Amino acid sequence: MRINRFLFVTMVASTVFSPLARSTDVEPVDHIVSSQVVSDEVVSGDSYTGDMGSCPAGSPCASGSNGVGQIGVGGFGGGLGSYIGDLARGGRAGDLSSCQPRTYGYPDLFYNYYTQGNCNSTNAQMYISPVPVPPNVGHTYITYQPFMAHEMLYQHKDRFHNYYDGGRGMNHTKVHYFAPPVKTAASNIYWNYLRIPR
Amino acid sequence: MKRYILSVLAVVAMATSASTPSAQAVDPYARTQRWSNQVAAQRPWHGGYYYLPTGQPTALIVPPTAHMRQTLSWGVSQNLMYPLNHQFGRNASSPGALAPGSFQATPHWPSHTDQFGVYYVRGPW
Numbered sequence: 308m309r310i311n312r313f314l315f316v317t318m319v320a321s322t323v324f325s326p327l328a329r330s331t332d333v334e335p336v337d338h339i340v341s342s343q344v345v346s347d348e349v350v351s352g353d354s355y356t357g358d359m360g361s362c363p364a365g366s367p368c369a370s371g372s373n374g375v376g377q378i379g380v381g382g383f384g385g386g387l388g389s390y391i392g393d394l395a396r397g398g399r400a401g402d403l404s405s406c407q408p409r410t411y412g413y414p415d416l417f418y419n420y421y422t423q424g425n426c427n428s429t430n431a432q433m434y435i436s437p438v439p440v441p442p443n444v445g446h447t448y449i450t451y452q453p454f455m456a457h458e459m460l461y462q463h464k465d466r467f468h469n470y471y472d473g474g475r476g477m478n479h480t481k482v483h484y485f486a487p488p489v490k491t492a493a494s495n496i497y498w499n500y501l502r503i504p505r
Numbered sequence: 506m507k508r509y510i511l512s513v514l515a516v517v518a519m520a521t522s523a524s525t526p527s528a529q530a531v532d533p534y535a536r537t538q539r540w541s542n543q544v545a546a547q548r549p550w551h552g553g554y555y556y557l558p559t560g561q562p563t564a565l566i567v568p569p570t571a572h573m574r575q576t577l578s579w580g581v582s583q584n585l586m587y588p589l590n591h592q593f594g595r596n597a598s599s600p601g602a603l604a605p606g607s608f609q610a611t612p613h614w615p616s617h618t619d620q621f622g623v624y625y626v627r628g629p630w
Contacts, residue, residue, distance in 0.1 A: 420593035460568035
């Protein structure tokens with residue numbers, strides 16, 4: 308009897324938890340918001356399709372930069388080591404070689420997405436969304452990754468991790484991107500059946 | 506009797522857990538993702554035409570769950586469907602934008618949907 312009851316509890320538990328486990332198995336790759344220097348510096352000598360191809364003479368993009376700036380999006384090019392947490396390095400009496408300074412990392416302000424592949428004659432950057440703007444208009448940074456517009460394209464859930472303190476700490480944000488079913492159905496009826504195509 | 510009820514419940518629970526639909530179980534190892542990446546590495550994401558407002562081929566972002574695109578042209582046999590292989594990724598790839606004039610303009614009388622210079626690229630996961 309006890310075995311039977313255990314079997315039943317196990318079955319119920321597997322029923323309840325199996326969708327969870329399954330969804331974590333097949334979820335796409337998590338976004339690791341890493342704390343390393345990531346900037347657009349590698350492409351600073353180039354321009355992308357989103358920057359508009361028609362550069363007016365004398366504009367930054369005509370001179371070879373991407374319209375964002377030569378030091379890249381993060382602006383870290385000349386500013387390495389100038390963060391608050393790095394003040395603890397040096398300048399103190401005593402043996403600091405074994406001391407770990409308090410660091411804040413170099414968080415990812417904004418990083419773009421690009422078309423991939425080896426056979427492209429030109430490449431496009433994904434942001435600025437929804438449409439590209441000329442380089443003299445400016446740029447928009449989306450600094451909070453869960454709010455990036457491409458996450459709103461489909462219904463899913465996603466996790467954003469940030470490891471810190473040498474891997475001893477982890478910040479974990481889980482986001483559910485959800486489409487209300489009634490509103491979505493009404494919208495589908497309007498856009499697919501009622502709207503006059505023009 | 507109690508044992509019988511428990512056994513029935515266990516069987517029902519097992520059947521329920523086995524038949525829970527999982528939408529993504531058809532491709533648990535994401536093989537289609539790998540195929541798409543391999544195919545996308547060997548084909549450009551764009552055609553030979555530029556989009557008039559931008560002067561370059563322009564990527565139209567579609568959800569990463571989208572699978573196919575359709576091209577339309579004159580004639581009954583020219584409505585073709587291709588898989589949507591290209592997807593935005595984190596690697597900054599080169600070259601960037603080409604000089605104006607590297608691509609063709611949309612003809613005055615377009616005969617193919619690719620001639621408008623807008624090409625689908627799936628958004629990242």
